[in-house]
Amino acid sequence: MRLLLTILGILLFASSSFAQKFGYVDTEFITSKMPEYAKAQQQIDQNTKTWLAEVEKKKQELEKLEKEFKLEELLLTEDLKQQRLSAIQAKGKEAKAFENQVFGAEGELFKLKQTAYKSILDQISKAIEKVVRAKRLDFIFDKANDGLVLLYTNPVHDYSDYVLEELGLELDPNLVEKTKKEEAQEQKSPKKN
Structure with a gap:
């Protein structure tokens, strides 16, 4: 009976020592507590309001030109009509170009967000790294996003190079040497049945 309990204890200890530890964070909650984030968000909101006002002004100017054209269309010569229509088209293109x-996708708002949030995201990333090391975690997810986003993974669990090898694609030369050494050791050691 004692032997059975000892073996069971060893098996439980061995299985728990190989277990992977997972965790999650809520970045929305974290950023809501950061004064730097609130300040950056306020700056982004102010710039967005200014840009929206400019876009609206350009649209109103375009609408004004279109209304004036409709009112005067019957009185204009064909050349003047073409000039006004080309001016309206140019104004429309200008408004659309400014909005874009x-x-x-790579506009001013995107760039502003990128620069404003960079230091905040770096701070969060460094804090996550410290927590991962302290708590000995292998994976950290972010539950704030629609789907769980992986924020940290222990590189020990990355098998991408092995998949590349299976596909016959080029590998990291260091990994190739390591794999060859492991295979050579496996062949030298006697197999247990």
């Missing part, structure tokens, strides 16, 4: 420049 500010609110587009």
Whole structure:
């Protein structure tokens, strides 16, 4: 009976020592407590309001030109009509270009957010690294996003190079040497049945 309990204890200890530890954080909650984030958000909101006002002003100017054209269309010669229409089109393109420049995928708003949040995200990342080391975690997820986002992974659990090897793609030369040494050791050691 004692032997059975000893073996069971060893098995439980061995299985728990190989277990991976997971954790999660809520970045929305964390950033809501950071004064730097509130300040950055306020700056972004102010710039966004200014840019929206400029976009609205350009749209109103375009609408004014279109209304004036409709009122005077019957009185204009064909050349003047074409001139006004091209001026309206140019104003429309200008308004659209400004809107894309500010609110587009790589626009001013995107750049402003990137620079404003960079130091905050760096602080959070460093804090996560410290917590991971202190708590000996292997994975950290962020529950604030729609789907769970992986914020940290222990590189020990990255098997990308092995998948590349299986696919026959180029590997890191250091890993190739390590793999060859492991395979050579496996062949030298006697197999247990």
